[in-house]
Amino acid sequence: MSEKDFAKAGDFTLADLMTVAAAREVNDHEVVFAGTGMPMVAIMLAQKTHAPNLKLIFEAGTFDGRPDVLPTSVGDPRCEDGASRASGLVEAFSIAQRGYVDLGFLGGAEVDEYGNVNTTVIGDYLNPDLRLTGSGGNPDINSFAKRTVFIMVHEPRRFTKNVSYITSPGWRVKKWPSGEFISRKELYGGAYRGGPSAVISTAGVFRFNEDTGRMYLDTYHPGKTPEEIKGMCQFDLDISRVSGETPLPTYDQLRIIHEVLDPEEIFLPKVKKA
Amino acid sequence: MLNTVSSKIKEVSKLKYKEKPFEYWGPTPDESRKIVVNKSHGLRDKRTTLKEAVAKYVKNGMNLGIGxxxxTRVPVAAVHEIIRKGVTDLTIxxxxxxxxxxxxxxxxxxDPDRVSIKRVEMAWxxxxxxxxxxxxxxLTTNGIIEVDDYTNYGMSVRFKAAAMGIPFIPIRDHGGSDMELVNRGKMIECPFTKKNIYVVPACHPDLGIVNATASDMYGNARLFGALCTCPEIAMASNHTLLTTEQIIPTDSIRKYPNLTEIPYPAVDAVVEQPFASYPGACYGxxxxDMEHIKYFRSLGDEFRKTGNKEPLEKYYQEYVFGCETFDDYLDKIGYKTLKHLRKMDEGQPIII
Known part of the structure; x- marks a missing residue:
């Protein structure tokens, strides 16, 4: 088999497939705001393959870090290796607020059909069933970057009609002070940009209708069907624009993930073979 | 005995948050400015011990700003001493x-009679x-503490506003998020562009605790690696307790003045404490110590899942109450572990 061949079933995990799908969202020369975990592996994979000139910002304050070893968190001192600037959160996010960030990679516990994402609380905010970690930099990055990719576990309770709490606003949000749902562009005006461009879940890759802001299924992961995925959403998922199956990882990509970026399996487990 | 801890979250939940009259959760900008104006501004040797500094600056009901x-570069040594002293009704x-x-x-x-948190203003x-x-x-799922949610940038610019001596600061996010409904920020019309803009209140802690990479005896501090929000927190706080991995000669500070991230007037106490962020990291x-972090976390997780707080109690007996100083704690961790962690840093470049 050649390095460029697509891996055969059994040679890669679902996490590998998602990481490669996420890496595909990155273009060369872009400034990317990275979160911890799979997004960081995806971005560094892109950097080592098709996007060698991408620039990374880590929110604790680092610009264009080039760590050899994958940092374990965005506050990891390794984030500063090879960086062109080390500063603080105020500066890192100001670069984003000023408009210099192209892409943000984020996670979420719940998402609705307009891409509103919740990382704060399940249930009532003031009497929560489950309190989550909080906003962190999620809404900052989502409000400032040109586009945002969310990586999520796919369960019906997570792909919900109404998120318990909007941490990061999607394409249609509530207008102040009346509360009606209006488009984010209308709410923010020309000075604002960005918003979710894709959601990569454990079931497929989703994008958003340019006019309505509604989510549609773009590609389905191997072993899933569009109908099955529609059944895994509490809202009426648009499956009329499916472009096909999510492209599989190549052997080259798998080698970079598991031998170069994450050999100790901190983020992504290797395929266990008997 | 958690029900002895003061918390108003259940009552608050019956109100619409924004109907509550606005209040700063710590000193107001004017109160904070008054304290800063009236304290000594001179260059003086501020070296002291954690025990003395904590006894002097930690008061019940205070707002504690954590750097x-x-x-990463978290002020763990100061937190240990604060727990040993005890503080109730804390705002973090x-x-x-x-x-x-x-x-x-x-x-x-x-022991809620010794330490209690009333509320926390935070991002994550x-x-x-x-x-x-x-x-x-x-604590949150059981309604024991109240939370006021902002974003990371939101909290950072709240400290920044306070550091600048202004009462609020505009920010281009929070809008459209439910934070807009529940936190103490406000959507207003910008007086110049006439567009919506979110404003968040300045955040002045009564006491800021920050661990620096290096500092002179006056509190001129250098930070390497990510600055986090430490310079802002030091400037925003009424008083700042600075631990430093090492004290360096003031001649060095004056040779490279650009490297001073925290200026001496913003610091009230300087404590030399190597490994002050342990088990967190300190660049350079x-x-x-991932294993120790995971170990401590597992004790909290066991309590959350089973209600058994005995393992947690043992941890505090062993590592906090059973230690007179942070050095005693580091002794228990052991030289070999600390040496290994130094090696793991791989000699990140710092200028001392």
Whole structure:
């Protein structure tokens, strides 16, 4: 088999497939705001393959870090290796607020059909069933970057009609002070940009209708069907624009993930073979 | 005995948050400015011990600003001493944290008469890849502490506004998020562009705790690696307790004045304490002790899941109450572990 061949079933995990799908969202020369975990592996994979000139910002304050070893968190001192600037959160996010960030990679516990994402609380905010970690930099990055990719576990309770709490606003949000749902562009005006461009879940890759802001299924992961995925959403998922199956990882990509970026399996487990 | 802890969250929930009259959760900008105006501004030797500094500046009902970011350059040594002294009715302000806030939360579970948190203004409380913060989840899901949610940038610019001596600051996010409904920021019409803009109130802690890479005896501090929000927190606070990995000669500070991230007037106490962020990391000095972080987290998780607080109590007996100083704690961790963590840092470049 050649390095460029697509891996055969059994040679890669679902996490590998998602990481490669996420890496595909990155273009060369872009400034990317990275979160911890799979997004960081995806971005560094892109950097080592098709996007060698991408620039990374880590929110604790680092610009264009080039760590050899994958940092374990965005506050990891390794984030500063090879960086062109080390500063603080105020500066890192100001670069984003000023408009210099192209892409943000984020996670979420719940998402609705307009891409509103919740990382704060399940249930009532003031009497929560489950309190989550909080906003962190999620809404900052989502409000400032040109586009945002969310990586999520796919369960019906997570792909919900109404998120318990909007941490990061999607394409249609509530207008102040009346509360009606209006488009984010209308709410923010020309000075604002960005918003979710894709959601990569454990079931497929989703994008958003340019006019309505509604989510549609773009590609389905191997072993899933569009109908099955529609059944895994509490809202009426648009499956009329499916472009096909999510492209599989190549052997080259798998080698970079598991031998170069994450050999100790901190983020992504290797395929266990008997 | 958690029900002895003061918390108003259940009553608050019957109100619409925004109908509550606005109040700063700590000193107002004017109160804070008055304190700063009236304190001594001279260059003086501020070196002291954690015990003395904590006894002097830590008061019940205070707003405690915590520096660092999640688990990097976090002021753990100061937190240990604060727990030993005890403080009740605490308001915590920070952007993102794990160990420091979980240590305070655990102390509250072990002995709420000694340490209690009333509320926290923050962006994020968790352990990154290791997992959620079990004690935060316990305290919030049971309505024991009140939370005011902002973003990381939101909290950072709230400290920045305070550091600049202004009462609020505009920011281009929070809008469209439910934070707009529940936090103490406000959407207003910009007087110049006539467009919506969110404004957040300045955040002045009564006491800021920050660990620096190096400082002179006056409190001129250098930070290497990510600055986090430490310079802003030091400037925003009525008083700042600075631990430093090492004291350096003031001649060195004056040779490279551009490297001073925290100016001496913003610092009230300087304590030389190597490994002051342990088990967190400190760029240029040592890496995280993941095993110890996971161990402490597992005790909190066990309490959250089973209600058994005995393992937590044992941890505090062994590592906090059973130690007179932070050095005693480091003794228990052992030289070999600390040496290994220094090696793991791989000699990140710092200028001393």
């Amino acid at each position: 660092g970011f999640v688990n 302000s920070m952007q993102s944290n794990s160990i420091c806030t979980e240590l305070l939360a655990g102390a509250m579970i072990v 409380w968790g352990y990154e890849i290791i997992g959620i913060a079990p004690l935060f989840r316990y 000095h040592y890496w995280f």
